[in-house]
Amino acid sequence: MVQQVAKESVGTKGNHKRTTIFTYTHTKRTDIEEDIRSLQLDSAEENNGVVNPGDARPEEVEVVDKMEEDSEEVQAVSQPVHPEPKVKHKEVSAVEDAESQQETEGNNKRHLNVVFIGHVDAGKSTTGGQILFLSGQVDDRTIQKYEKEAKDKSRESWYMAYIMDTNEEERIKGKTVEVGRAHFETETTRFTILDAPGHKSYVPNMISGASQADIGVLVISARKGEFETGFEKGGQTREHVMLAKTLGVTKLLLVVNKMDDHTVNWSKERYDEIESKMTPFLKASGYNVKKDVQFLPISGLMGLNMKTRVDKSLCPWWNGPCLFEALDRIEITPRDPNGPFRMPIIDKFKDMGTVVMGKVESGSVREGDSLLVMPNKAQVKVLAIYCDDNRVRHAGPGENLRIRLSGIEEEDILSGFVLSSVAKPVAAVTEFIAQLQILELLDNAIFTAGYKAVLHIHAVVEECEIVELLHQIDLKTKKPMKKKVLFVKNGAIVVCRIQVNNSICTEKFADFAQLGRFTLRTEGKTVAVGKVTELPTGSRICWENMCLPVRARTSSLGCGTGLKVPPTVGALLRIPRG
Ligand code: GTP
Ligand code: MG
Numbered sequence: 001m002v003q004q005v006a007k008e009s010v011g012t013k014g015n016h017k018r019t020t021i022f023t024y025t026h027t028k029r030t031d032i033e034e035d036i037r038s039l040q041l042d043s044a045e046e047n048n049g050v051v052n053p054g055d056a057r058p059e060e061v062e063v064v065d066k067m068e069e070d071s072e073e074v075q076a077v078s079q080p081v082h083p084e085p086k087v088k089h090k091e092v093s094a095v096e097d098a099e100s101q102q103e104t105e106g107n108n109k110r111h112l113n114v115v116f117i118g119h120v121d122a123g124k125s126t127t128g129g130q131i132l133f134l135s136g137q138v139d140d141r142t143i144q145k146y147e148k149e150a151k152d153k154s155r156e157s158w159y160m161a162y163i164m165d166t167n168e169e170e171r172i173k174g175k176t177v178e179v180g181r182a183h184f185e186t187e188t189t190r191f192t193i194l195d196a197p198g199h200k201s202y203v204p205n206m207i208s209g210a211s212q213a214d215i216g217v218l219v220i221s222a223r224k225g226e227f228e229t230g231f232e233k234g235g236q237t238r239e240h241v242m243l244a245k246t247l248g249v250t251k252l253l254l255v256v257n258k259m260d261d262h263t264v265n266w267s268k269e270r271y272d273e274i275e276s277k278m279t280p281f282l283k284a285s286g287y288n289v290k291k292d293v294q295f296l297p298i299s300g301l302m303g304l305n306m307k308t309r310v311d312k313s314l315c316p317w318w319n320g321p322c323l324f325e326a327l328d329r330i331e332i333t334p335r336d337p338n339g340p341f342r343m344p345i346i347d348k349f350k351d352m353g354t355v356v357m358g359k360v361e362s363g364s365v366r367e368g369d370s371l372l373v374m375p376n377k378a379q380v381k382v383l384a385i386y387c388d389d390n391r392v393r394h395a396g397p398g399e400n401l402r403i404r405l406s407g408i409e410e411e412d413i414l415s416g417f418v419l420s421s422v423a424k425p426v427a428a429v430t431e432f433i434a435q436l437q438i439l440e441l442l443d444n445a446i447f448t449a450g451y452k453a454v455l456h457i458h459a460v461v462e463e464c465e466i467v468e469l470l471h472q473i474d475l476k477t478k479k480p481m482k483k484k485v486l487f488v489k490n491g492a493i494v495v496c497r498i499q500v501n502n503s504i505c506t507e508k509f510a511d512f513a514q515l516g517r518f519t520l521r522t523e524g525k526t527v528a529v530g531k532v533t534e535l536p537t538g539s540r541i542c543w544e545n546m547c548l549p550v551r552a553r554t555s556s557l558g559c560g561t562g563l564k565v566p567p568t569v570g571a572l573l574r575i576p577r578g
Contacts, residue, residue: 114214118236124217130300196240335362354405374505431497439527460505507535
């Protein structure tokens with residue numbers, strides 16, 4: 001079967017100056033973590049963010065043939081000054097071969113989206129690259145080529161990361177910028193890897209990756225000083241964990257990486273130290289460490305304890321699973337394949353029609369289906385469905401798809417639009433009520449009516465304004481406080497009315513968690529996390545009364561888009577099958 005190595009991410013062409021460090025002061029952090037927990041974004045009603053092994057039933061995913069990957073680059077929507085980086089995507093094409101066209105096996109397995117998160121240089125891309133190497137998708141010759149290229153760039157040890165870091169900027173700097181996307185399989189599961197950047201400037205990209213993920217691999221470097229920088233000294237580990245939890249990543253594998261490093265040398269003491277320091281923090285972030293988190297030591301660079309368990313002679317104290325085993329064993333809440341269809345569009349391009357990309361958050365889709373592109377209310381027909389590289393007739397929830405549509409032009413679609421069921425369309429609103437957890441405002445600013453921020457909700461990035469504070473929630477009783485609230489400060493939970501200039505697709509968190517959870521960011525800092533609790537009546541169109549399709553908006557923030565659409569020639573990475 002064709003194993004797809006791809007690259008997809010939220011880009012960062014925006015104002016880097018405005019993306020400033022997100023750090024909590026130590027004293028405030030504990031309170032904030034408790035409050036995030038109390039927000040209970042992963043409530044019992046949530047079951048939309050994950051895919052069930054049973055959902056992708058063999059009969060539901062019928063392979064037809066291969067998708068042609070040729071596509072054009074799409075012009076970015078013209079964007080005025082923007083407080084956040086724009087969203088963009090990069091895709092690296094898969095190897096295409098005749099043999100792969102008949103391959104159907106992968107589709108019979110369950111499918112999971114795994115986001116790799118963690119502080120800069122923790123080894124996320126190296127580990128992701130190693131997974132592709134160990135699963136036979138990258139051959140020795142390619143590795144040798146990368147070794148040479150890395151050496152030429154004086155980045156010898158980065159050659160494994162080059163498998164995921166496919167663009168020149170990333171290779172020169174040794175830092176992931178855009179979320180790398182790749183596929184691999186174990187015995188029971190097809191995985192989509194989303195390799196997020198660790199650098200603080202690229203948090204919006206990380207948010208985009210995490211919002212598509214079911215589970216997370218939190219990579220922590222065990223190298224002397226690196227764990228400390230990433231975790232204790234204001235590194236990205238904390239922000240990534242908090243964002244992952246908020247964005248619906250319900251399970252975490254915490255890999256203690258670089259165990260081969262000479263400062264670590266597979267030391268049990270170092271591993272235990274990291275586990276004991278991370279555990280209280282993960283608990284405070286809302287993870288049930290016993291049920292939702294699994295720790296394990298690895299060396300991403302050497303590929304140890306990854307596909308097979310680490311040799312006892314090297315690490316006699318480890319009796320747990322290797323990475324592939326742990327990934328295989330993760331169980332997540334089932335998702336309803338019969339729910340109303342919802343697929344937030346993360347990207348679009350022209351290829352014998354209009355092709356949209358995204359992850360199915362609810363329901364199923366079949367060739368020939370009539371759907372709506374919301375919020376423009378455009379009626380479209382599904383001409384073809386592609387899952388990884390295979391054309392399929394039908395696909396269920398949790399799948400990453402490309403869907404070829406008729407009835408809409410590519411330029412009428414923006415990232416953040418939602419491909420939706422006709423009978424039960426997604427809500428399209430310019431206003432909603434939400435429960436917000438204030439994290440840390442810029443310079444301890446106060447949060448009041450008139451506060452403006454950038455809303456990140458599924459694939460939407462849109463400027464918003466808090467127009468009214470309705471009531472504050474008592475942190476102890478979790479009940480609304482009686483007295484009128486005019487402003488709140490860091491750590492508060494508040495229910496408020498939020499407006500956006502352009503209509504966006506959203507849902508109540510209780511109904512579709514993945515479409516109803518969001519973060520607010522200002523000048524590169526995550527200032528609040530929230531969930532949509534109420535939508536205005538009339539936010540759902542009635543099919544009978546539907547107006548004619550409208551043209552896509554040309555929002556100043558463009559629903560976060562300024563898309564570079566896959567695959568651009570320069571970004572092509574053709575990896576021979578192993
Ligand atoms: P960003 O994308 O910038 O956030 O970094 P990253 O987490 O993807 O790290 P990357 O994979 O680029 O690796 C950073 C450096 O750590 C490189 O020099 C790697 O060779 C090194 N590294 C990664 N994993 C290991 C490991 O298991 N052992 C050792 N010794 N070095 C490692
Ligand atoms: Mg990386």
